[in-house]
Amino acid sequence: QLQLQESGPGLVKPSETLSLTCTVSGGSISSSSYYWGWIRQPPGKGLEWIGSIYYSGSTYYNPSLKSRVTISVDTSKNQFSLKLSSVTAADTAVYYCARLGLTAAFDIWGQGTMVTVSS
Amino acid sequence: QSALTQPRSVSGSPGQSVTISCTGTSSDVGGYNYVSWYQQHPGKAPKLMIYDVSKRPSGVPDRFSGSKSGNTASLTISGLQAEDEADYYCCSYAGSHVVFGGGTKLTVL
Numbered sequence: 414q415l416q417l418q419e420s421g422p423g424l425v426k427p428s429e430t431l432s433l434t435c436t437v438s439g440g441s442i443s444s445s446s447y448y449w450g451w452i453r454q455p456p457g458k459g460l461e462w463i464g465s466i467y468y469s470g471s472t473y474y475n476p477s478l479k480s481r482v483t484i485s486v487d488t489s490k491n492q493f494s495l496k497l498s499s500v501t502a503a504d505t506a507v508y509y510c511a512r513l514g515l516t517a518a519f520d521i522w523g524q525g526t527m528v529t530v531s532s
Numbered sequence: 533q534s535a536l537t538q539p540r541s542v543s544g545s546p547g548q549s550v551t552i553s554c555t556g557t558s559s560d561v562g563g564y565n566y567v568s569w570y571q572q573h574p575g576k577a578p579k580l581m582i583y584d585v586s587k588r589p590s591g592v593p594d595r596f597s598g599s600k601s602g603n604t605a606s607l608t609i610s611g612l613q614a615e616d617e618a619d620y621y622c623c624s625y626a627g628s629h630v631v632f633g634g635g636t637k638l639t640v641l
Contacts, residue, residue: 450630459535459635460570460578460621471626509577518568518583519623525577 415440417510417523425530431497435510442491448513451495453506456531465513500530543639549610554622562603566625568608571608573618590604621625
């Protein structure tokens with residue numbers, strides 16, 4: 414069955430760029446029926462959609478984060494990635510990658526990875 | 533985009549029914565039949581419970597049901613069980629964007 418796994422540094426310094434990768438296994442990221450997305454959850458708080466990407470490279474970003482976010486896809490590696498620039502302590506969160514259906518339902522999630530922004 | 537509005541907490545006794553509301557605007561909940569609901573237990577990833585307002589993914593008990601009226605969507609859990617105690621989040625398509633609710637903590641008394 415399809416699985417998603419996040420990977421990347423667990424600690425990032427303020428003002429630097431947070432970089433995470435989501436590896437998709439058990440299925441193809443090039444499916445025309447799905448988008449792929451990033452969602453984050455600060456400790457003790459709710460879920461926040463960061464952005465989504467289609468296998469063709471079309472991207473959609475949360476307007477509140479758009480100036481700092483870049484999501485890309487590598488179909489040859491069955492991966493998609495997140496870059497969040499100029500991070501602050503407010504970006505400390507568990508970051509999830511997920512598969513997104515065409516009607517905006519996240520049906521498969523990665524286990525999540527905790528990223529702490531601290532010097 | 534503002535988060536969808538959910539009650540911070542709801543509670544119910546085993547066997548009872550509870551309903552969690554999710555209020556948005558005509559630009560999100562009211563404008564599309566693309567509302568989904570997620571269950572999240574502590575330390576775990578969210579799990580899709582309802583999509584397209586009222587559809588259940590395979591494996592989700594029929595005790596979980598969804599509906600929508602105007603700008604407000606609702607999740608109803610009937611026959612409450614202890615394992616239903618969790619946080620619940622609604623989510624809506626908002627025209628090339630996605631917006632989540634603030635989350636509701638369900639306590640099974």
